Amino acid sequence: MLNPNAIVDHFYQYFKPMLASDLSLVQHAYRIRCDVYCKELKFEPDTTSDLETDDFDHYSQHVLIEHLSSQSYAGCVRLVVPPKNNRDAQLPLEKYCYDALDKSIVDIDSFERGTFGEISRLAVKSQFRRRSGDSKTPTGAPEVKQTNQAEERRNFPFIAVSLYLSVTAIAKLNEIEHVFVMMEPRLAKHLGMMGITFQQIGPVVDYHGRRAPFYINEGIFHKNLPHLAKPFFERVYNDLADQFSPELSIHNMSHQRTLTVKK
Secondary structure, X not given: OOOHHHHHHHHHOOEEEEEOOOHHHHHHHHHHHHHHHHHHOOOOXXXXXXXXXXXXXXXXXXXXXXXXXXXXXXXXXXXXXXXXXXXOOOOHHHHHOHHHOOOOOOOHHHOOOOOEEXXXXXXXXXXXXXXXXXXXXXXXXXXXXXXXXXXXXXXXXXXXXXXXXXXXXXXXXXXOOEEEEEEOHHHHHHHHHXXXXXXXXXXXXXXXXXXXXXXXXXXXXXXXOOOOOHHHHHHHHHHHHHHOOHHHOOOOHHHHHHHOOOO
């Protein structure tokens, strides 16, 4: 019988979630995004700075997964939350995929600004992805041929899961009630098997590949989170809560503009 605490302990031997609380950490996220979205997948144009950024970073909070033995970072994700006092600020899916949202399921326009956000720019570096045939996705998995030990590679599929758990924890810490994401239906299915259940709220569209809009809130998340996954989320949440402070709240974003590096 699987021991959920043993799974978490094993993962934490090699990896740890990090709140990107300063310029240096945010830039690590930008570099991972450049490596994955610009150089590897060609979803975005390459940059001379090796930093992939956009206007949504002005009102985003970033999380990294640290690889402990190399003191490097395996992956990143951000939570985009448009400020209450800026009606022009949008989620990426509002700007690029608004017509894909089925308002009869979830009407984003009925939510107060500042109470909803979007999981965005999730990326795992290629050397921390392992299954063949998935190389065309930012979370997916070419065969790993590096010198990582087999015991360590066992954790690679959990990196993307840990990023989703991390960004869900960040949403809770910031009191964000509603969370959206554009992702591949097969990734949503995989996350659902791991206990992170998103509700599809629109059709599949062509947006960096075949993706659909999905929605989750705290009630849906905790209702469907299985026994095996609860210790993982609790560990991630407590870890990030220790790194979090009111000054780093996503609602207090004035300082974040100094963290955004232009291309």
